[in-house]
Structure formats: C-alpha cells, structure tokens
Amino acid sequence: MNFQIALIPGDGIGPEIVAEARKVLDAICKKYGHEFKYKELLLGGASIDVHGIPLTDETIEEAKKSDAVLMGSIGGDAATSPWYKLEPSKRPEAGLLGIRKALNLFANLRPAYLYNELKDACPLRDEIIGDGFDMMIMRELTGGLYFGERKTVEENGVRKAIDTLTYDENEIRRIAKRAFDIARKRRNKVTSVDKANVLDSSRLWRKVVEEVAVDYPDVELEHMLVDNCAMQLVKNPGQFDVILTENMFGDILSDEASMVTGSIGMLSSASLNETKFGLYEPSHGSAPDIAGQNIANPIATILSGAMMLRYSLDLDKEADDVEKAVQAVLADGVRTGDIMSEGCTKISTSEMGDRICAKILGE
Numbered sequence: 001m002n003f004q005i006a007l008i009p010g011d012g013i014g015p016e017i018v019a020e021a022r023k024v025l026d027a028i029c030k031k032y033g034h035e036f037k038y039k040e041l042l043l044g045g046a047s048i049d050v051h052g053i054p055l056t057d058e059t060i061e062e063a064k065k066s067d068a069v070l071m072g073s074i075g076g077d078a079a080t081s082p083w084y085k086l087e088p089s090k091r092p093e094a095g096l097l098g099i100r101k102a103l104n105l106f107a108n109l110r111p112a113y114l115y116n117e118l119k120d121a122c123p124l125r126d127e128i129i130g131d132g133f134d135m136m137i138m139r140e141l142t143g144g145l146y147f148g149e150r151k152t153v154e155e156n157g158v159r160k161a162i163d164t165l166t167y168d169e170n171e172i173r174r175i176a177k178r179a180f181d182i183a184r185k186r187r188n189k190v191t192s193v194d195k196a197n198v199l200d201s202s203r204l205w206r207k208v209v210e211e212v213a214v215d216y217p218d219v220e221l222e223h224m225l226v227d228n229c230a231m232q233l234v235k236n237p238g239q240f241d242v243i244l245t246e247n248m249f250g251d252i253l254s255d256e257a258s259m260v261t262g263s264i265g266m267l268s269s270a271s272l273n274e275t276k277f278g279l280y281e282p283s284h285g286s287a288p289d290i291a292g293q294n295i296a297n298p299i300a301t302i303l304s305g306a307m308m309l310r311y312s313l314d315l316d317k318e319a320d321d322v323e324k325a326v327q328a329v330l331a332d333g334v335r336t337g338d339i340m341s342e343g344c345t346k347i348s349t350s351e352m353g354d355r356i357c358a359k360i361l362g363e
C-alpha cells in the first residue's frame, strides 16, 4: 500500500530519533512491499531558525495533505537557547500547540506497557506487577477545565479565581467512539473515568459514554471514579485495557500510568482527530542535554511509528512486528544508556535502530 507520511524531526534529539523511526518504517515497507513517501517539515526551534516563527502555514498544509505525521520533539534549553528570548507566542512550544489545534487533534493516546525485560525500572512491587500491564490512556485534549472560561476577580477586598469545566455531548461522543474503536483493536475493555458523584460534566460524560457503548456490545464498559482510578493504577494496573477520561483527569492519570513503567525513553503517544489522521510522537521532550551524541533512546519514537501503522494506516500486523522486534532486541540484553542495567550491553541510538530493523527483516 502507498502512504504519504509527514516527518517532523524538530529540535534536540528529534532528528536522531526520527531518523531511526524512519529506518524502521523502511524495513516494514521492504518486508511487506508498501511504499511510504516522506515529506520533512519544520516545527519549533528548527522553524524559528529558518522562518522566524515556530509554525508556518506550509507546515500545516503539508501535514494536512499527509496520511499521518510522525514527530520527534521540539524545544531547547530554556536557560541558554535564543528561542526563549522571543515572546511566548513565538517560542518552539507555541508551534506544537498551534499544530495540534490546526489539525483538530482532540484525542490523546498514551500507552503504558511494562516490558518484562525492564521490570527493574518499575517502581511497583513484584506482587503488584504480577504478569505485567498493558494499558492505553485516552485523554480528551481540547475541552474541559483547561479550555473553559476563567477569570480572577476581587470581591469585597477578597481575591477570587474561577475556572469552568464544560463539555457538550458531541465532544464526549466523538472521543468515546474513538476509545471503543481502539478497545476493539486491543482487549475489548473500556474503563471510563469520571467524578460523577460530584460533577455535572461527569454525569453527562457517563450518560453519553453509555449511549455510545450500545453500538459496541462486544466491548466491556466499566465506570470508575477518578480518585479510585489513581489508586488502582498503583494497586492493580493489570486490570486496565483502555482508560477513557476527560482532559484534566487524563493529564494527571497519564503521567501516573507512564511513570509506573519507569522508562521515559520508551513511552510513545498519539494525538488523533475524527478521521484516521493522527500525529505521533514520543512522550518525552527534546533532551537538549544529550542532543547530537547518538546516545538517545529512539524506542519511544519507533513505538510511536508502530502506533501510526496501527491507528492511522490500519496496518496492525506491521505494528505488531515493530513491537515484537523492540521486545526481541531488549531480550537480547542491549540497551541505550537511559535504560541500561547490569549485565546488559550499551549501544548507540543508531545501533538500536539497526538492531530493531534486523529483527523485523529476520536478519
């Protein structure tokens, strides 16, 4: 099959890790006879250096023309980089927020998967880890408390701040559908997380999720209060498949879930809109402290590429191949510095990419 992929290498370690993800996608193309056409786009600091602004109309238009976008990360060291002498709306991060908005990416997906080989990095006890865990947090990204009306006023000499949490049924329905679709590609279970014992927005959330569930009789739905969910994530993480939740709860829970895996260089993510289109990127930043040294871990970006194959291109078998290759390389005992442990061999960014390709191609 033929696909058009936009690549955004970005800043810091971005170009190094995206190069490895591209190598891996090329290995998949070679194995399965697909053809991916790549278009490299500028965003963040890389765009400021060329155009003086972090996001151009050209980048938005080219991204829209593609089937999916694979990104490294953007941003520099705020203390030393000239990008941070610019006003906030012209800094690298403004480019990222701008492209998410322009592409209408309302659903954020972050997997938290514990590799057997990296169990030592997990802060949970062995009896809690059990057989490991493999969950997907789906967070609503463009509504709720972070986008509601807000103001700070003074009443009778007392300062008062007001934030509003608003969701309409359409915003809830579109992300709920996405969550059920994704559960169908996994283990057919959705845990919808809310605070329906207190909040009206959560009571509407629960109702609409139940309405959507009617069209997915093969997917099990459970509801969980957010405070209980925060506890369950560290008490019994193995119970979760897809966790569906609103913006602020998702912000907090996705960080909690990813940190229980213990390895920042392994965490992929995706942001999706109403179509198959998505922007895929590692959860970590541009790590300017190690940029250009060929020592960054490219696996989070490579796994983001696997998510792209699965969720935007519907190439599930190919995505499985990438994930299995990553697992097999870890089982061989090779590691980049960030996930290094005793008895393993340290390898570079590009060696990691090469070894994953070799597993895919059976070399």
Ligand code: NAD
Pocket (backbone or CB within 6 Å): 013, 072, 073, 074, 075, 076, 077, 078, 093, 096, 264, 265, 281, 283, 284, 285, 286, 287, 288, 289, 290, 295, 296, 297, 298, 300, 338
């Ligand atoms: P960071 O994630 O870049 O780095 C935190 C620490 O983790 C550093 O020590 C870094 O070396 C290490 N690290 C991160 N990714 C790694 C990898 N793949 N392999 C090995 N080690 C890795 O976070 P930060 O230092 O707070 O931010 C640096 C820059 O990244 C800032 O400009 C920030 O705004 C930006 N940022 C961008 C994104 C994004 O593009 N989505 C996300 C977060 C931060």
